[in-house]
Amino acid sequence: MQLSPYTFPLILTGVVTLFSAAYTFYKRHVSGADNLLTMLAVTLWIFTYSFELSASSLPDKLFWAKVEYIGIVYIPVGYTLFVLNYIGGFRQSDNPKKIASLLLIIPMITLLLTWTNEWHGFIWKSTVLHQADGHAYLTLEHGFWFWLYIAYVYLLLSSSAYFLLRKIFTTPANFRGQFALVFVGSLFPWAANVLYLTGSNPFPNLDLTPFAFALTAVCFAWALFQFNFLDIVPIARGIVIDKLEDGVIVLDTQNRVVDIN
Numbered sequence: 523m524q525l526s527p528y529t530f531p532l533i534l535t536g537v538v539t540l541f542s543a544a545y546t547f548y549k550r551h552v553s554g555a556d557n558l559l560t561m562l563a564v565t566l567w568i569f570t571y572s573f574e575l576s577a578s579s580l581p582d583k584l585f586w587a588k589v590e591y592i593g594i595v596y597i598p599v600g601y602t603l604f605v606l607n608y609i610g611g612f613r614q615s616d617n618p619k620k621i622a623s624l625l626l627i628i629p630m631i632t633l634l635l636t637w638t639n640e641w642h643g644f645i646w647k648s649t650v651l652h653q654a655d656g657h658a659y660l661t662l663e664h665g666f667w668f669w670l671y672i673a674y675v676y677l678l679l680s681s682s683a684y685f686l687l688r689k690i691f692t693t694p695a696n697f698r699g700q701f702a703l704v705f706v707g708s709l710f711p712w713a714a715n716v717l718y719l720t721g722s723n724p725f726p727n728l729d730l731t732p733f734a735f736a737l738t739a740v741c742f743a744w745a746l747f748q749f750n751f752l753d754i755v756p757i758a759r760g761i762v763i764d765k766l767e768d769g770v771i772v773l774d775t776q777n778r779v780v781d782i783n
Contacts, residue, residue, distance in 0.1 A: 523576050523577060523578060524576060524577070524578045524657055524658065525576070526572070526575040526576050526657060527657075528572070528575055528728065528733075529572045529575060529576050531733065531736075532568055532569070532571060532572035532575070532732060532733065533568075533569070533572055534736075535568050535732065535733060535735055535736040535739070536565050536568035536569045536572070538736060538739045539561055539564045539565045539568060539735055539739055540561075540565045542561050542739055542742060543558055543561035543562050543564075543565060546558045546561050559596065559600055560596070560597060560600030560601055560603075560604060562593075563592075563593035563594075563596040563597050563600060564593065564597060564735055565593075566589075566590075566592060566593035567590050567593035567594055567597070567732055568732045568735065570586050570589045570590045570593070571586070571590055571729070571732045573586045573589075574586035574587055574590065574660060575657075575659075575728075578658050579651075579658075580649065580650070580651050580660070583651070583658075583660040584649055584660070587660060587662075588636050588637050588639075591632070591633055591636045591637075592633065595629035595630070595632050595633045595671075596626075596629065598629075598675045598678045598679060599622065599625045599626055599629055599678065601678075601679070601682060601708065602625065602678045602679075602681065602682050603618065603621070603622055603625070605682040605685055605686060605704075606618075606682075606685070608704070609685055609686065609689045609701075625678070628670075628671060628674050629671075632645070632667065632668075632671045635667055639665075642665075643665050644665045644666060644667035644668070645664065645665050645667055645668050646662045646663065646664060646665060646668070647663045647664065647665045648662070648663040649661075649662055649663075652727065654727050657727075659727040659728075661727075672719065679708075679712055682708070683705065683708070683709075686701055686704060686705040686708075687705065689701050690702055690705065694781065699745070700745050703741045703742070703744055703745040704741070704742070704745060706741055707737070707738040707739075707740075707741030707742050707745075708738065710734040710735070710737040710738050710741075711731050711734040711735055711738060713734070714729075714730035714731045714733065714734035715729075715731045715734075717730060718730060718731060769782075769783065770782070770783045
């Protein structure tokens with residue numbers, strides 16, 4: 523093992539996301555708050571990346587890199603499902619579990635290819651240790667399936683961003699702050715990942731994506747305490763038509779009025 527200077531910041535970030543997972547579980551009765559697995563996947567990625575950085579041998583680093591993918595492959599799918607549920611994107615006839623199963627096909631193939639990479643090199647074409655500032659870092663050359671998976675991930679993230687942006691401009695004003703913070707918070711890991719993939723990272727030996735989740739946690743915490751995120755959850759506006767001659771009041775699961783025509 524080696525004492526990485528980035529281990530403590532990563533562990534601190536993991537504690538924050540673990541707290542977010544615990545709060546999500548506490549609020550699991552609220553529509554849109556069922557993203558516990560996503561938060562746990564983020565936490566798993568953060569902690570196992572700290573273990574990768576702290577390992578000193580190539581086999582140990584590769585082992586932890588493979589464990590990271592258990593969290594990595596679920597996060598974009600879980601986030602997409604969270605957004606769809608949160609904005610009321612599922613139709614009455616939709617089966618969320620079936621949709622989740624379909625969305626997970628490519629991630630599960632990716633996970634399988636990661637753990638068998640030595641046989642084919644589809645995820646990593648080469649894996650070497652790079653020494654910098656007295657520490658060993660894992661340097662990877664990605665294979666073709668990795669880039670196919672990245673294209674799939676960015677398709678999911680782009681779709682989620684589009685749905686959130688559209689909702690910001692069409693939702694009642696009292697819910698826009700929630701949507702805006704969820705949208706902004708989701709951009710930080712995305713931006714950090716772009717820096718990593720394009721080689722523009724100011725820290726060339728690090729993947730800043732796990733670190734960026736700390737900023738995401740700040741945005742979500744702001745939404746929690748400033749806008750009662752996961753407490754007062756927006757209801758799909760489409761179920762209330764303003765021009766109905768009859769009066770309509772919409773209550774949440776705690777019998778609070780959240781909309782009225």
